[in-house]
Amino acid sequence: MDAAVIEPSEKIEEIEIRLLLEALYVRYHYDFRNYAMASVKRRLRQAREQMGFSTISALQERVLHDEAMLPRLLGYLTVQVSEMFRDPGYFRAIREKVVPHLKTYPSLKIWIAGCSGGEELYSLAILFREEGLEDRTIFYATDINQDALRIAEAGVYDLDRIQHFTENHRMSGGKSSLSDYYTADYGRVSFDKTLRERVVFSDHSLVTDAVFGEMHLISCRNVMIYFDRPLQDRAVGLFRDSLTRKGFLGIGAKESLRFCSHADSFKEFVREEKIYQSTAK
Structure with missing residues (x-):
């Protein structure tokens, strides 16, 4: 107007x-x-x-x-809408295209930026367990919302969401039944606490905070879509500086690095699923 x-x-x-x-x-x-x-x-x-x-x-x-x-x-x-294995093709691409590269490292650091209630964290933790990478991986789950972090750390979700989670897991190439990873009671499901034994939950802002480690994979999906262009540039610059050489960045289906000032620091790795590989360093 x-x-x-x-x-x-x-x-x-x-x-x-x-x-x-x-x-x-x-x-x-x-x-x-x-x-x-x-x-x-x-x-x-x-x-x-x-x-x-x-x-x-x-x-x-x-x-x-x-x-x-x-x-x-x-x-x-803060947007707290997510689901497990959301956009199953993204997780299938990680499983089939990214994991073979990650298997060459003796230890791994994975950052879920803007983890919301933890659905994506548990999706990746399950995927890494199924691919035999869990024992060598540390996951960093961050968000600016302390309440969301508490929900993520609890790993408890409404039972009526599980059918959809289960279908997403199957479509992502899941190698087991999702029910192997949770127990149900009184209309809620609790995910196995062993899934978060290698998780660091932390308050972190993409707007004001700095790099805190070298990551092999950063997954930040459907967060930058709510930022203006300068803030998107800041976040992508932070991801660039946080990735190891040839590390991977996954973003949301409606997000892009095309017009970002740091675009030259990445190459498309799986174009259709918005997975990029760092060319910096």
């Missing part, structure tokens, strides 16, 4: 949103200022309505003075 025809109330709301994002950064060090504004606006409107505030300013006042409100707001601002 042309700025000249934006309604006064919309202009005020935009000012309120920018002030709230600045306040979150200054007060709590969570930086959403360079997230795609249309997405942020939609989520904050939903938060304001569902949390019972008449204006974004009223929401800001409460969050600034009541730390207990922060996790609730983060639940709206």
